[in-house]
Amino acid sequence: MTSEAQRPARELDGELLGRLDRRRPGLFVGSLASGALVLVFLYCWGYQIANGIGVTGINRPVFWGFYIINFVFWIGISHAGTLISAILRVTKAEWRRPVTRSAEAITLFALAIGGLFPLIHLGRVTIFYYMIPYPNSRMLWPNFRSPLVWDIAAITTYIIGSALYLFLPLIPDAAVMRDRAAAGLKKRFYAVLALGWRGTAQQWHSLEWGIRILAVAIIPVAVSVHTIVSWDFAMTQTPGWKSTIFGPYFVVGAIFSGIAVLMIAMALLRRGLALERFLTDRVFNNLGLLFVTMSLVWGYFTFAEHLTVWYSGDLFEKNVHHVLLHGDFAVPFWTMVVVNLVIPVAVLSFPRGRRPLPTALVGCGVLVGMWLERFLIVVPALSTPRLAYSIGDYMPSWVELGIMVGAVGVFACLYFTFTQLLPIVSVWEMREGWRHAGSGEAGGAESDDAPTAVATAPAPGGGAA
Amino acid sequence: MTRWGMAIDLDRCTGCEACVVACAAENNIQTVGEEQAREGRAMHWLRIERYYEGEFPNVRTRFMPVLCQQCGAAPCEPVCPVYATYHNPEGLNAMVYSRCIGTRFCANNCPYTVRVFNWFDAEFPAPLDSQLNPDVSVRPGGVMEKCTFCVQRIQAGKDEAAQEDREVMDGDVKTACQQSCPTKAIAFGDLEDPDSEVSRWAESPRAFSLLGDLDTRPGVVYLSGTEWREPAE
Numbered sequence: 128m129t130s131e132a133q134r135p136a137r138e139l140d141g142e143l144l145g146r147l148d149r150r151r152p153g154l155f156v157g158s159l160a161s162g163a164l165v166l167v168f169l170y171c172w173g174y175q176i177a178n179g180i181g182v183t184g185i186n187r188p189v190f191w192g193f194y195i196i197n198f199v200f201w202i203g204i205s206h207a208g209t210l211i212s213a214i215l216r217v218t219k220a221e222w223r224r225p226v227t228r229s230a231e232a233i234t235l236f237a238l239a240i241g242g243l244f245p246l247i248h249l250g251r252v253t254i255f256y257y258m259i260p261y262p263n264s265r266m267l268w269p270n271f272r273s274p275l276v277w278d279i280a281a282i283t284t285y286i287i288g289s290a291l292y293l294f295l296p297l298i299p300d301a302a303v304m305r306d307r308a309a310a311g312l313k314k315r316f317y318a319v320l321a322l323g324w325r326g327t328a329q330q331w332h333s334l335e336w337g338i339r340i341l342a343v344a345i346i347p348v349a350v351s352v353h354t355i356v357s358w359d360f361a362m363t364q365t366p367g368w369k370s371t372i373f374g375p376y377f378v379v380g381a382i383f384s385g386i387a388v389l390m391i392a393m394a395l396l397r398r399g400l401a402l403e404r405f406l407t408d409r410v411f412n413n414l415g416l417l418f419v420t421m422s423l424v425w426g427y428f429t430f431a432e433h434l435t436v437w438y439s440g441d442l443f444e445k446n447v448h449h450v451l452l453h454g455d456f457a458v459p460f461w462t463m464v465v466v467n468l469v470i471p472v473a474v475l476s477f478p479r480g481r482r483p484l485p486t487a488l489v490g491c492g493v494l495v496g497m498w499l500e501r502f503l504i505v506v507p508a509l510s511t512p513r514l515a516y517s518i519g520d521y522m523p524s525w526v527e528l529g530i531m532v533g534a535v536g537v538f539a540c541l542y543f544t545f546t547q548l549l550p551i552v553s554v555w556e557m558r559e560g561w562r563h564a565g566s567g568e569a570g571g572a573e574s575d576d577a578p579t580a581v582a583t584a585p586a587p588g589g590g591a592a
Numbered sequence: 593m594t595r596w597g598m599a600i601d602l603d604r605c606t607g608c609e610a611c612v613v614a615c616a617a618e619n620n621i622q623t624v625g626e627e628q629a630r631e632g633r634a635m636h637w638l639r640i641e642r643y644y645e646g647e648f649p650n651v652r653t654r655f656m657p658v659l660c661q662q663c664g665a666a667p668c669e670p671v672c673p674v675y676a677t678y679h680n681p682e683g684l685n686a687m688v689y690s691r692c693i694g695t696r697f698c699a700n701n702c703p704y705t706v707r708v709f710n711w712f713d714a715e716f717p718a719p720l721d722s723q724l725n726p727d728v729s730v731r732p733g734g735v736m737e738k739c740t741f742c743v744q745r746i747q748a749g750k751d752e753a754a755q756e757d758r759e760v761m762d763g764d765v766k767t768a769c770q771q772s773c774p775t776k777a778i779a780f781g782d783l784e785d786p787d788s789e790v791s792r793w794a795e796s797p798r799a800f801s802l803l804g805d806l807d808t809r810p811g812v813v814y815l816s817g818t819e820w821r822e823p824a825e
Contacts, residue, residue, distance in 0.1 A: 179733040180694065181711025186632035188705045190696035250694015250709065250734025257674040257693050267675070267691075275673040275695055363701040364667050364806065509700060513803060514658065516641035517705040519632045 139558045140303050144550060146400050158543040164536020171529035172247060180250045182526045189509045189521035194248035195359075197531055199377075199501040201241030201538075202282070202356050204494075206385035207392070208234025209289040210349040213342040222410040224560040225402050228553040229392050231293040236541040238289060240534050242282050245275070247530060274358045281348075281355040288348050292341045295334065298324050299555040320549075353381040360504060367436075367447035367508030376428045383421040383467075384497040387490035390418060394487035400552065405560065408482065415481030418489070422471035429464075447511045455520070456507045459499045467496035594760070595664075595683040595811065596741050597783035598767070599793035600657055602816040604777035607640050607655035611769035611778070615659075618742060618768035620728045622714040635708040637739040638769055656814075657769070657778075660685060660706045660739035661802060664809030668698035668707065676736070683783075683811055684741055694734040703803050707738045741780070741811075742767040762788040783811065 175182050185192040208230035215223035246255050258269050258279055269276045302324035305317035324330060357377035360368040370376075393414070397406040433452070436444045451460050471489050474480035480489075510519050523531075545551070615621065615638045624633050638659040645652045666685050668677050676692035677685060699707035713733035716724060724730065727744040731737050742765075749765035762781045770778040781788035790813075793799065798815040801808075 179712040181628075181633070181733070184631075185696075186711075187634075187699070187708060188632070190699045190709065245695075248695070250696065250736075251692070251732075254693050257691065269673050270670070270675045272670040273673040273697070274671065275697060279673075359697075363671065364703060365700060512705045513703050514641065514705055516639070516643070516656075516658070 139561055140307075140554050143552065143554050143557055144303075144307070154543050154547055157539065158547070161536045161539035161543060164533050165540050166533075167529050168533025168537050171526045171533060175247070175526050175530075176252060182524060184522045184524040184527060186519060186521065188512045188517045188519045189506060191248070191505050191509060192521055193523045193527040193531055194244045196498070196501045196505050197534060198241055198244035198248070199356055199504075200384070200498050201237050201244065201534070202353060203377075203381040203384040203497060203501075204388055205234045205237035205241060205285070205289070206349060206353065206381040207237070207388040208232065208385070209285075209292055209345050210234075210382065211385055211389055213292070213345045213349070216338065216342040217346075221560060221563065222405055222407070224556045225396060225400070225405045225552045226389070226393055227296065227556065228293075229396060229551050230389055231289065231296075232542060232545050232551070233388060233392065234289045235286070235293050236538050236545075238282065238286050239541070240538050242286065244534070245278070274355065274362050277355045278359060281352045285348050285352045288341070288345050292338075292345055295337050295341060296553055296556065297549060298322055298334065299326065300550050300553060302326065303554055304549065316548075350378055353377045360508075365508050366441070366443035366513065367451075367511070368504070370432060370436075372428060372432050372435075376432065379421065379424050379428055380497055380500060383418075383425050384494060386414070386418050386421055387493035387497070390414065390486045390490035391494075394483040396552070397483055402552075405557075406483075411483050411486055412478065412481045415475045415486050418486065419471055419475035422468055422475070422493070426464075426468040426472075429468075443511075443513050447508050450511055451503060451507050455510075456503055460503055463496045463499040463503065465496075466492035467500070593681065593784060595783040596662065596746065596765075597683070597781065597790050597794065597811040597813065598659075598662075598741070598770075599779040599790045599799070599813045599815060601777045601779075601793070601798075602654070602656060602814055603798070603818075604775040605640075605655045605657060606775055607642065607653070608774060609640050610772045610774060611657060612636055612638055612640060614768040614772035615739070617723065618725055618728070618745075619740070620714075620716075620724050620730050621737075622710070622716070622731075623720070624711075628711070633709075633711050635710075635737075637706070637708065637737070639706075658704060658706060658802070659769070659812065660741075661704055661808065662739075662741055662811035664811065665807065667701040667703065667808060671697040671701050673697070682746075684743060684746075685738075686743070687737055687740065689729060689731050689735050689737065692735045694736065696736065698736060703806055703808065707736055710735045710737065 183192060183194075212223060212227040212230045212234075215227065246252050249255055257267075258276060260269050271277075298321055301317050301320035301322075305314055305321045308314040308317055354374040354377065357373040361370050361373035363369060390411075393406055393411070396402060433448065436448050439445075450456050470492055474485050474489050480486070506521050510521060512518065616623070616636065619637060621635050621637060624635055628634070638657055641656040641658050643654045643656065645654065662683060662685050664683065666677075666679065668685065669679055672678075673695060674691050674693055676688050677698050678688070680686045694709070696709060699705070699709060710731050710733045714730050716730075725744070727748070745767060746765050749760055753760045753764060760782075762785060765780065767778070767780045770780045779790040779793045781790040783791055783794060785791060793815060794813045796815050798817050799813050800816065801810045802812070802814060804810075
């Protein structure tokens with residue numbers, strides 16, 4: 128904890144924040160582009176509300192379409208953050224330091240968008256609150272037997288949990304920003320966020336305990352969320368959906384796509400902020416190994432699911448299975464197998480493939496593959512109902528495509544705004560990490576009781592160095 | 593207690609679709625037009641499924657009127673988050689239109705794919721508006737609907753019986769489809785009453801339930817003398 132060989136806290140903060148500042152112009156351009164997509168999103172949704180849900184391509188029998196696919200997809204993405212960062216914190220992985228904040232922000236924003244899709248999907252969105260158990264004069268309750276009500280409970284819990292989990296480690300950084308800001312609106316904004324943080328030993332102690340408790344508590348919440356999302360399908364008796372494997376299959380898929388996002392984000396952070404010292408080749412190597420493991424687990428689940436369906440010989444299940452493997456959906460199905468299993472295994476099995484660029488590229492492929500997976504769960508099962516008379520098909524309309532692309536813009540916009548306002552890399556955790564590295568032990572599993580000296584922030588008004 | 597039920601004699605059905613028209617007229621079902629129908633958005637509560645057997649020229653057509661089966665253990669009911677579809681004491685799957693928020697979960701979980709959705713607000717261009725049934729609400733857009741077993745006629749039958757101070761008798765309530773069937777292929781009544789026409793039909797050795805092995809306990813019974821094969825696509 129002695130600091131004679133080390134640079135003062137303010138200097139370290141300044142260096143990191145300076146690096147973050149240099150990214151501003153790029154962020155500005157990104158914000159503009161994503162802002163345009165936000166308008167697309169709002170226009171399409173408004174158009175749909177004004178004209179009716181019929182402006183989509185959904186029909187009978189395909190009552191669920193792109194909105195539900197994107198709902199599952201975004202909830203899956205949200206597992207990038209909280210779950211993975213919680214696991215890294217719990218296991219005290221040193222390289223988590225530059226990653227956690229951005230991963231947690233991904234979680235919160237992806238969840239917000241994922242949670243929006245079931246509402247976009249509703250026939251009458253204006254009365255969505257009928258699903259919420261609010262006190263009302265007619266004494267009406269939602270139907271707690273419905274997996275959709277479980278969804279609401281799970282997702283709101285997860286949103287609140289991950290918002291807290293993003294916010295807690297943000298407090299010391301908000302204090303740093305507060306102390307660096309000139310008096311004015313900006314300073315007041317950070318002061319509110321910092322909750323009067325002074326960096327006392329007692330405050331550090333409380334913060335660390337808070338983070339520890341949340342990190343452990345958020346893991347079962349994250350697992351339950353995606354399990355319940357899977358139950359929207361698995362609890363039905365629809366051929367192609369009713370499956371006991373769906374809970375763990377969805378959790379695995381979510382973590383898989385979550386890691387894909389994380390690999391892309393890490394490669395970008397490493398390049399953009401010159402963080403080679405933290406995000407070393409070894410980190411990419413190890414995460415690449417985890418990535419390929421998830422790919423194999425996903426492949427195993429997919430195989431187990433389809434083998435049991437095929438072997439059962441159940442007429443209705445076989446119909447769905449047929450369109451999936453050999454029929455109308457064969458092209459997306461086998462594309463999914465290639466990008467989710469063949470390519471990751473082929474690339475990540477070799478040390479040269481587990482470098483930043485190849486892992487990020489594989490991650491992009493996996494995102495496409497996992498989107499296709501959700502598409503292939505939702506649509507073929509519905510378009511192949513039991514009574515052959517009702518067999519149908521589905522083609523999304525421009526409104527659905529607009530909302531889908533617009534949602535990416537909303538996500539990017541939220542993310543860019545967050546990055547502009549607050550450090551996307553946790554300053555105090557990096558500082559702590561640099562200290563660790565400086566004192567000789569970079570991979571120190573030892574928890575530092577209190578980085579008190581570090582955090583004795585200058586009095587309010589003491590501006591930037 | 594009453595358990596409303598229907599029996600449909602497939603050996604009598606000629607596939608004339610008079611029932612489909614009668615149903616639409618009785619229940620204010622919106623006519624969506626050619627383009628929407630092509631997209632799979634026709635709203636018939638009752639449809640005649642046509643299946644073909646054999647090779648040309650020895651082809652045989654089978655007709656199967658399919659409507660909400662008013663299941664005793666209905667898969668649509670537990671999945672609705674807002675109780676917009678629920679089981680009433682007389683065995684009907686009732687729809688509360690004003691409660692429906694349009695998740696369409698019920699339709700996905702219906703093994704018979706009989707639920708239809710109002711993709712847009714209903715339009716009844718003149719002169720269709722003057723033939724709307726005042727006993728049946730016109731559903732707004734974004735709401736699920738399906739066959740109600742002509743619940744308004746059941747209600748009217750009960751009101752009439754109450755005014756005459758008697759129980760509802762077999763034959764008091766006739767559904768629109770039953771009334772319009774030229775070959776009298778449809779029986780409707782109380783399945784709990786062993787003497788009702790529908791109960792006697794349901795006792796027939798020709799009786800079977802559609803997708804019976806799902807054990808949804810349908811309130812609709814089909815009768816067919818020849819072996820009915822589920823046609824696979």
